[in-house]
Amino acid sequence: MDTSPLKIGYCLSLSGGLASNGKTAQLAHQIWQENLNQNGGLLGRPVELVCLDDQTNPNLVAGLYQRLFDEEKVDLVIGGYGDNSVAPAMPLLIYQSPCCSIKLAELKTEARAALPPDGRASPSVSTLSSPASLCD
Numbered sequence: 001m002d003t004s005p006l007k008i009g010y011c012l013s014l015s016g017g018l019a020s021n022g023k024t025a026q027l028a029h030q031i032w033q034e035n036l037n038q039n040g041g042l043l044g045r046p047v048e049l050v051c052l053d054d055q056t057n058p059n060l061v062a063g064l065y066q067r068l069f070d071e072e073k074v075d076l077v078i079g080g081y082g083d084n085s086v087a088p089a090m091p092l093l094i095y096q097s098p099c100c101s102i103k104l105a106e107l108k109t110e111a112r113a114a115l116p117p118d119g120r121a122s123p124s125v126s127t128l129s130s131p132a133s134l135c136d
Contacts, residue, residue: 005048006041009074011064011086016056025080026051050074058088065089 010029012022029049037046050072052064065086068074077093079086086093 001044003045006045007048007050007074008076008078009050009068009072010078010080011052011054011061012080013056014053018056061088062092065092
């Protein structure tokens, strides 16, 4: 069984006009990561979040997601918010790796199980894509 960290990449607006929203979301994601890792991670693997700043600039989003795949070598990408801020990267995400719905369903189930009963540590993220390494 692979016990290396499961790298989850995403973008948030950590600077620019929406920085306050992005920083709040990032804090929620960090709390989620800490709680999840304290409870065994996902699929028996610790979670490592890789968050890149899109500077509240939609023109940067596709390039940042490309960087997540090519340089950061993430295993999974998600949208940082429950909105369409990742829309500029969708053609890349669809091309880069088709969704592996079975593994993603397992990840979502385990992530939900790791949340506190009140769900307050829940980040507002939506799963978009999974690289082939999760489909093995």
